[in-house]
Amino acid sequence: MNNKRNSTMETLNNIKTDPKLISIKTLIDNKENKILTLPHFQRNKVWTKKMKDDFKETLKKDFPFGSILIHKKADSDKQTLIDGYQRLSTIEEFCKQPFNDLKWNDLGVADDYFVSIFDENIKKYKSFQKFFVENLKEIKNNLDTYTIVENTILQIFSNEKIDQNQVFIKASKITKEISTKILEIKSISDEFQNKQIPVIYVTTFKEHGVITDIFTKLNTSGQKLSKYEIAASDWENIKVSIKDYEKSQLAEEIINNLKNKYDYYEHNKHKTGIQMNKNFNDIVFNEEIDLFELLFGFSKVLEENSTNLFNKTKNQKIDIFEEGFELINYCLGGTNKTFSKLNDLFIDKFKTNEGLVSLSKILLFFKNVNIVTKSVNDYFLEDNTKILLGSVNNKNISWGKTKNDNKLLKPSKFQSISFIVEIFKSVFKNENDFNFNDSDNDIVKKIIKIIKDEFYIGHHFIYDTFTDLFSSSSNKTVDAIVNENKFRYSDFIPKEEMKKVIEEVIRKYNNSVSHTVRPKIDKSIKIIISIAYNGIWNKNLNNHNCNIDHLIPFDLNKKLNKKIKINSLGNLALLNSTSNSIKSDNDLLRLIQENKFNKTDVSNWTFLEENDFKLFSFENKEESEVEKDFEKLANIRENEIKNKLLNFLYKN
Template sequence: MSTAVANKYTSTQFTFEQLKGRVTVPPFQRRLVWSKQQKKEFIETLSKGFPFGSVLIYKYEEDTMVSLIDGLQRFSTIMDYEKNPQEYIDITEEIDLLVSVLTANYPGDLTAKILNSIKKDIKGLIKDIISKQNVEPMLLFDTMNRHEELSQYLDSTQLRETVHIQHQITSKKSNYLKVNEIIIPTVEFLGDVSELSEVFENLNKGGKKLSKYQVFAAQWYRNTITLNDMKNNKNILEEIIKRYELLDRQREIKIEDFSPEKMREEKVINLSELCYALGKLIIKESSVFFNHKKEDGLEDLANEIGYSTMGIIFGIDNKKLYSIEKYIARLQDAKFLNDLLNTIFKIFRNINDHFKQYLKVPIQEENYENKKITNFKFLSYFADLWTRYFSITPDNQIIDRSSSGDISYSKTIENLIFYYIMDSVKGNWGNAGDSRLNLYYLDQTRNYLNKPQKKDFEDAIAIWWQERISNPSIQFDDNSKMIMTIYYNLDKSNSGLKIGRNYDFEHLIARNKIKDIYKNLILPMGTLGNMMFLDSNINRSKKELNLYNQISSGESINKTYIDFAFYPEENLINRLENLIHIKHENLQAEVTQFVTQRGDKIIEKLIFNLYK
């Protein structure tokens, strides 16, 4: 006989006025993702009195406020309407009426451009009236009368009609939506706080997918850590404060228990905040891989890097990161936490410094050819180094074997560029990256301890290269750009590139010469064999010229640069360009042969310099 399970929730209704004064938003809520159109459509639904989905609230035992667990989009949109009704109410009819009144008696002809300008000015005035709480009956007329452009169309005979239109506008606002009277269907969850993450996840299955990190944040909201004034602890705290300041500005809703001054005074954070801030600081230490990321797009990346790093530290399967919570007691030791962070950042700095020497693009600003990295591939470098050379004792002491007489740590780091290239050309880390990452610190069946055998390395690049030259292309692929960048960085002194100058990836045989024929003739023109670094100043004037044409026109290009780039002799490049121009029957064979052989030379020299 089955036993009925008691409901863990109640359903009721509150007006918006009743809710808005007692609702806070927990930090684990996701950011606003509704577009302006979606927000307008929701407000229109409310204005028609139609039903809408309920919000979920939860009251923590010691709190007087209730927390908004689900329904942020709806609740914040209503708040935004209350603050900015002019952004939601359709005023097309009123604009057209007012334009008609203003221009009815105008003696001259009005062009479409002038009419559009009048409509734009009127729209601004009407929106301003809607935004105000109380307006004088003649405000619209008086404002237009003072307006530099609109006043030339206005006279006293239009007063009555203008006042009438203003009344129509204010009436529309008044009748459109009475915000405080909106009835909000509300579900209050009565279960245990530990169940909130599961509830939140289930509620969001039909909408925008909730990340596992947001679910963990719901679960760990009350797992607190008290920091001290040591450097890394302070940096963690500041990253969390900056995060909430940004979210607070975006949401315009109070974030639960957030005050920068209070946080700095109390120094109390929770486990999910620690993981986020850890990820953010790792990103800062890893400019080679993440310097192109915009600040406002780092939320998900920081979570993935931070949580995964913490999983590696404590030997937790990346698919079971919820187990990090078991180690909260260790992380509550502020000195240990500071020492742990110091070690983590040291490892990531070492990784970053290693790749900086290979992936720096030859331009003045800090820019790196990093498109072939994935988050889990990046984390695997840390995972292998941490697991092999560091450990934590039962009494929270960090054992560091990286600085001993054994040079394996530095050798392991030196090997990373080989695996970076091999994984990139083989397409590893594309799918199931979390499972592959586990192999480097749980199973420990993969590692970077030994340099790949030269034959294996050569074969991996050869297979990739054969595939590239067998297909038509004109856009440079990321692997070709990566290899070219590493090729130049391996022998900078002999590359012919000038320090302090900017260089672009450029087609050796100009793109414009082959853009209409490369597909039909299966020409691999977007590959390593037709790529070079070219001084940006020369590139702007190059157009369809080859370098010998530019030299004859006065440009200075040194022989070292020509030789290092395996740039073809003048008679060969002129012959190839002529074959393309006249569409010779040998065009496909000779151009493909040239691209292939030049790419072969670059690859051969790259491998030689890596393994010498």
């Protein structure tokens, strides 16, 4: 009964994990018999010699290390390695080729003695070192150290006459010095096969695709892999010829991005501990790349042209720009759930009559995606649109203490993707919509004009941000654009609907933000303040920064026993740095009376009439009066801010 219940629970949960100790020999045999397979995405990355040596020491001393993870489908005997490739490949290499990473210095011999064996001929000794290590690596079975030494001596004296007795003497002396160390290495290698190591078997019962998420969360290699790298294990059926790629500027950029990637791994292998067993010269020689390499190279082009829409990767030379892969997938008609079949989309769209994949057709598609991406990116650089991203008169606002606090805002990842995908599908309904004698910059200008004339991107950016439409990691909105042609960004948002959303954002902010610590301004409030202060600080702005601060000082709330919502939007104002320094924690009304501030200027940046200035005064007032005036101040200013936002959006 218990077994039946456990089986039912496993099926309902879809996943069963089973930790075991498995002999190294069993794992190697399973791999050789193709019971255990390695995903394509792991095969190119290997450990450096130092990393391998460190791990061998861990095994020799029986130190603990992370488990190997193996995936099994409940209805199949086949197994797939999902984590532990570097460990398993190092173990396998040492068991089958124990001398593969051997260097002469590893043998620990006395150089002076060996030089004397070669009659003080250092050049001959160096040659012997080189060829002996190479010959040793070639030995698969029946290790005979003397024979390898003898053959190496004959090899380095091949162009000279040498007495056979001299060969015997030299070989005997050398063998005596190194045979113990060589046999020790071989013995350790043989013993390794009997060792048991920790393995966790992960069995899935139905939704096997979940293993992708498991890998990305549990990967211990230090190299975070995207779902596209993992999916690439099924993309091996596509090879793209890059012969004469220099004829296309876009193709050159793609290939150059690949060169940067492979060169980075080669130059930094000792720092990262990872090296590629493929290099850029292989690409040049074969005049061919695979689909993943093609997409990686182009995604890096998109990364450079979308800096206002997406965050850059940490290491631009090697990190996956996932947003680029998403864009390619969606613009081709794929969905979030079908990304693993992206190779099929490429075959359907770009195959030639000869059954090959056409690079020229792919490049035309890539060019269109790149142009639309650049158009949407540049649209958000326009003065009126940049305001939406937390800018005042094209200068960043100082919202907080860190650089990240003060960066321009960006649409969310999927929000930006949805902008690009909908405009791409609207603009490029067929490939002849534009005169391709035009330069790319001319086409970008035309598309930006289309965005302004036919779409409400800015309105939807605000509305969708305020309603948290893209807060989920799933991308149902983009899926709907692709699957059902549910285009939304050409739809007008009524003013009353926008007004309700703005009011709700302000209400939520005032009620949720802490009033005991200085506020961290959220994205929605930054947008509201940026738009509200559009045009306010025109004078001398080039010489000043703008800072967010309180009209009634933050510290006053402590004296009032935290009775007022000091961080309410209605108490926040945007001041240039000079004004902010003068005001500090002083009573603003007193500063006006002392002629340190001009009444008209204060009216402009507080959004208050002169007869309401008394509301932000707090000196010589009873606490109850301060509380009462604060509430009026917040209400008046929040209504003014809301109206300024609506007037900006619906001025026509």
